[in-house]
Amino acid sequence: MAGDTTPAFNRLAGRIALRIAAIYLVLGLLWIALSDRALMALVDDPRTLTWLQTIKGWAYVAVTALLLYALVFWQTRRVARANEALEERDRHITRLNRVYAMLNAINGGILRIRHRDTLLNETCRIAVEKGGFPLAWVGLAEEDGTRVRPVSSAGEGLDCLDGLELRIDPGDPDAHPMAKDLAAGRPFVIDELAAVPPMDACHARARELGFRSVAVVPIVGQSRLMGVMGFFVRERRGPAGVVFDEGELQLLTELAADTGIGLTLIEQGDALDRAARFDPLTGLANRSLLEERIGQALMRARFQRRSVGVMALEVIGLRSLVDSLGRQQGDRLQQAVAARLVNRVREGDTVAYLGNGEFAVLLADVRTGLDVSEVAEKKLLVPFELELDPGAPPLVVKLSAGAAVFPGDADTPESLLQCAGVALHQGGAASHAGRCVFYAPEMDEQVREYQMLDNELHGALERGEMALHFQPIVHLDSGEVIGMEALLRWHNRRFGPVAPDRFIPIAEHSGLIRTLGDWVLDTACAQVVRWRERGWRKLAMSVNLSVRQLLAPGFDERVREIVMTHRLDPDDMPLVLEVTETAVIEDMEAVSAALDRLKRLGIAVHLDDFGTGYASLSYLQQLPVDALKIDKSFVQSLESDPVAENLVRSVIVLAQGLELALVAEGVETPGQRDKLMELGCDVGQGYLFARPQPVDAVDHVLADSLSSVQSGRAERY
Numbered sequence: 001m002a003g004d005t006t007p008a009f010n011r012l013a014g015r016i017a018l019r020i021a022a023i024y025l026v027l028g029l030l031w032i033a034l035s036d037r038a039l040m041a042l043v044d045d046p047r048t049l050t051w052l053q054t055i056k057g058w059a060y061v062a063v064t065a066l067l068l069y070a071l072v073f074w075q076t077r078r079v080a081r082a083n084e085a086l087e088e089r090d091r092h093i094t095r096l097n098r099v100y101a102m103l104n105a106i107n108g109g110i111l112r113i114r115h116r117d118t119l120l121n122e123t124c125r126i127a128v129e130k131g132g133f134p135l136a137w138v139g140l141a142e143e144d145g146t147r148v149r150p151v152s153s154a155g156e157g158l159d160c161l162d163g164l165e166l167r168i169d170p171g172d173p174d175a176h177p178m179a180k181d182l183a184a185g186r187p188f189v190i191d192e193l194a195a196v197p198p199m200d201a202c203h204a205r206a207r208e209l210g211f212r213s214v215a216v217v218p219i220v221g222q223s224r225l226m227g228v229m230g231f232f233v234r235e236r237r238g239p240a241g242v243v244f245d246e247g248e249l250q251l252l253t254e255l256a257a258d259t260g261i262g263l264t265l266i267e268q269g270d271a272l273d274r275a276a277r278f279d280p281l282t283g284l285a286n287r288s289l290l291e292e293r294i295g296q297a298l299m300r301a302r303f304q305r306r307s308v309g310v311m312a313l314e315v316i317g318l319r320s321l322v323d324s325l326g327r328q329q330g331d332r333l334q335q336a337v338a339a340r341l342v343n344r345v346r347e348g349d350t351v352a353y354l355g356n357g358e359f360a361v362l363l364a365d366v367r368t369g370l371d372v373s374e375v376a377e378k379k380l381l382v383p384f385e386l387e388l389d390p391g392a393p394p395l396v397v398k399l400s401a402g403a404a405v406f407p408g409d410a411d412t413p414e415s416l417l418q419c420a421g422v423a424l425h426q427g428g429a430a431s432h433a434g435r436c437v438f439y440a441p442e443m444d445e446q447v448r449e450y451q452m453l454d455n456e457l458h459g460a461l462e463r464g465e466m467a468l469h470f471q472p473i474v475h476l477d478s479g480e481v482i483g484m485e486a487l488l489r490w491h492n493r494r495f496g497p498v499a500p501d502r503f504i505p506i507a508e509h510s511g512l513i514r515t516l517g518d519w520v521l522d523t524a525c526a527q528v529v530r531w532r533e534r535g536w537r538k539l540a541m542s543v544n545l546s547v548r549q550l551l552a553p554g555f556d557e558r559v560r561e562i563v564m565t566h567r568l569d570p571d572d573m574p575l576v577l578e579v580t581e582t583a584v585i586e587d588m589e590a591v592s593a594a595l596d597r598l599k600r601l602g603i604a605v606h607l608d609d610f611g612t613g614y615a616s617l618s619y620l621q622q623l624p625v626d627a628l629k630i631d632k633s634f635v636q637s638l639e640s641d642p643v644a645e646n647l648v649r650s651v652i653v654l655a656q657g658l659e660l661a662l663v664a665e666g667v668e669t670p671g672q673r674d675k676l677m678e679l680g681c682d683v684g685q686g687y688l689f690a691r692p693q694p695v696d697a698v699d700h701v702l703a704d705s706l707s708s709v710q711s712g713r714a715e716r717y
Contacts, residue, residue: 020072027067031060099251102131106255110262114269119262120152123229128155133231135211137161138219138259140227146172148228157232160205168225176200178216182228187253188216191243210234213243217252221260229256279353281331282338287417290352290360294413297364298406308406309363309372311436312420313341313380316398318357319511319548326553329388336386337397344379358424360417369405369438376401376436383434393589400424401436409439425450454506456492461519465491468523469692472701473542473663473685476677481702483540483576484531485685486524487692488516508548517549518558525566527695528574536702542576542606547583551590556597563601570602578608578629588619595624606663611651620658628655630681632666638675645675652680 035056105126113119120138127136137153148166166176170183177199178188190196190203191213198204206214211232219227231252235243244252277289285293297308315337322330334357341351341359350362361380363372381401385394402423410416419439426443460466466488473483490498507513521543528541549555568575577598584591584607595605607620610628630651637644648664655662664676667686676684690701 020068023067027064028060031064035060098130098132099248099255102126103251103255103258105130107258110258110265113262114266116263116266117152119259119266121154123259124152124154127229127231131231134234135160135230135232137230138227139164139166139230141168141225145169145225151227155232157206157209157211160202160209160211162201164200164202166228182216182218182225185218185220185225187218187244187249189244189249190214206232215244215249215252217249217256219256219260219263221264226260226263229259279355282335282353284338284342284359285350285352287352287354287360290350290354290362291413291417293350293364294362294416297362298411298413301365301406304365307366307368307371307408308416309366309369309375309403310405310416310420311361311363311372311376311380311401311403312354312417312424313359313361313399313401314424315357316400317548319509332388333386333395333397337399340384341380345375354417358421360420366405369403369408372403372405373436373438376403377434381434381436398434400434402426402439403436404439450506453492453495453498453503454510456494457490457503457506457510457512460490460492461515463493465493466516466519467491467694468520468527469694470527470698471685471692472690472698473540473683474689476664476667476673476682476684479689481536482538482683483542484528484698485542485544485578485692486520486527487544488520489692504546508546511548513546513548514552517546518562521559522562522565525562525568525575529566529568531702532574539702540574540576540604542578544578544608547579547591550579550583550594555594556601559598559603560601563603573602573604576604576606578606580608581610584619584623588622592623599624609665611647620654620660625660627661627663629663629665632686635664635666635672635676635684635686636668639669639671645679648676648681649679656680 106123109119109122109126113122120140124136124138127133133155135153135155135157137150139148139150141148146167146169148168150161150164153161166178166182167174168179168182169175170179172179181188193203193207193211193214196203198207211234213233213235214230216228216230218225219229229252233243277286278284279286294308294310300306301308315333318330318333334353337359338351338353341361345351345361345363348364350364352360352362354360363375366372366375381399383396383398386397387394402420402425404410404416404419404423406416409419422443423437423439426437467490469487469489470484471487472481473485474481488500488504490500490503492498504513507516524541524543528539531539563570563573563575579591579595599605604626605624606627606629607623607625608629609631611631611634628651630648634644634648634651638648652662662681662683664672664681664684665686667673667676667684667688669688672686673684673688690698693701
């Protein structure tokens with residue numbers, strides 16, 4: 001018994017002894033006084049009286065002995081019970097003090113520890129050393145919240161936790177008996193393990209090891225069951241029939257709650273750290289983490305006299321795919337590319353996502369740039385098929401790459417990444433699909449120009465820098481104008497006139513092509529209406545389409561709105577849309593479906609630059625086109641190259657067989673015109689008739705052919 005309980009026990013013993021003496025004294029006096037008087041009143045014979053007094057004395061001794069025994073037994077029982085109560089109180093206070101000490105120590109650990117496993121191991125250790133539990137363990141719930149498995153433990157008999165798995169979903173028919181209590185946030189306690197049939201192998205093994213009781217307390221955080229804490233004890237049951245009383249369970253519950261707070265803080269810290277270092281869409285390292293790892297690779301490479309390769313990669317046509325398929329499918333595509341790149345690099349290399357559809361790969365240890373080229377073209381840039389929609393044809397995904405190598409190109413993480421990006425965008429990523437372009441110093445100026453043009457292109461419409469020029473399309477024999485091709489021109493405030501072959505690829509890459517394309521369509525339709533109102537009744541207007549524009553969701557509805565806004569007659573539709581052969585063959589099925597939707601509006605479709613692509617001529621049967629435009633490269637060689645003449649003749653025969661109209665581009669000399677007419681082509685355009693000009697200059701060209709158009713000699717081509 002503890003020293004602080006001794007005075008109380010001594011006082012209790014003194015009171016009991018005094019009480020027994022007083023009772024004995026009172027009974028003795030009463031017996032003596034009353035028994036003698038009674039005998040003298042009843043018996044006169046002295047000898048009989050003496051004999052009776054002797055018997056009375058014996059009876060007194062026997063009765064008082066029995067009474068004294070009863071009194072001492074009764075009071076001794078009271079003393080024993082009081083002693084047990086004092087001992088139990090002392091044990092309870094000792095247990096609570098141990099739990100308080102354990103709680104304080106674990107709370108201190110929560111404040112300083114920032115790693116989950118370290119925190120849980122420390123919690124179990126403190127529970128054994130400071131809490132006095134022979135065995136303590138912590139289990140964490142799986143992601144689906146249906147099972148708990150031990151992850152940390154300390155103390156004796158750790159083998160009883162082997163293979164332990166608690167099914168904690170109350171709706172599961174195989175759920176553990178403690179599942180309902182844990183799901184409700186209540187502790188589960190077994191005060192006497194031996195009195196309960198074994199619930200699992202852990203229960204049976206704990207009984208063999210001599211554990212008497214167990215308490216399992218839920219760890220709750222962020223409104224969910226994160227796990228459990230288990231405590232085994234060997235102490236005997238107290239007078240109330242319990243080992244873990246309400247006060248101790250309350251402290252253990254508080255301990256579990258604090259542990260839940262600690263786990264939550266660690267999870268939040270890990271999430272913040274991951275958000276700062278990893279891309280949330282792809283799960284790849286971000287630019288900051290990549291630069292850190294490049295820096296580490298450079299330190300090793302300098303010491304080992306090795307090389308470090310950095311590649312920047314891009315999905316060809318990603319923005320167009322996002323426009324046509326939607327943002328969600330675009331995200332799925334980028335996630336698939338990320339997974340593929342990770343699976344195709346070495347374990348020590350790093351794949352990162354830089355944003356805007358660009359990836360980067362760090363090859364941390366290479367011998368030369370040839371190693372980088374080999375990894376790129378044999379592993380990373382191999383096209384692959386991706387099924388985004390069940391039942392739809394798989395999407396063929398192509399990538400391009402630019403690379404820079406330490407020590408030849410740059411010697412810092414930032415400059416290596418910059419050089420790789422410069423190489424990637426050299427000439428446009430699509431121009432080197434499936435190839436890796438290596439950085440060269442002369443690329444810097446070209447990229448700077450590209451970036452400046454990109455910046456200037458944003459806002460060019462608002463600043464009024466864009467304009468349409470028009471080139472006539474004529475009958476070759478008479479020169480009568482039967483149509484106009486609208487051509488976009490840009491006169492920039494800083495760079496002056498910018499050629500279309502410089503800014504159109506930039507617009508396509510940045511996504512501005514959709515906005516520019518809509519403006520061109522609207523402006524061209526408005527102009528052809530004005531010309532028709534002024535007398536050119538059969539004049540057609542041709543507008544070039546980008547495939548990204550064509551495949552953008554809702555493009556046909558946008559064209560319908562423009563047509564209705566300008567009141568264009570479907571039965572006498574002046575609008576003609578031109579698509580290039582190379583654009584068509586990138587996605588034949590999607591382009592064909594999009595052109596079908598446009599033709600239902602009464603719009604004619606022409607296949608531009610015909611002969612420069614590599615599509616099978618049989619595809620012409622699948623495409624809803626009305627005319628072929630012979631590329632100017634063939635027309636300009638007609639007078640001097642028999643091969644070009646044969647090619648043009650073949651195209652004309654093909655068009656006639658498919659009942660398609662023909663337009664020859666790039667007619668610059670009378671000889672070319674005459675040769676085309678001889679071969680059977682009657683319509684053309686080129687510098688021989690007029691250069692692309694602003695609308696005011698084109699009015700004069702139209703005026704020269706007004707009389708022939710009004711006479712009905714010119715027909716729509």
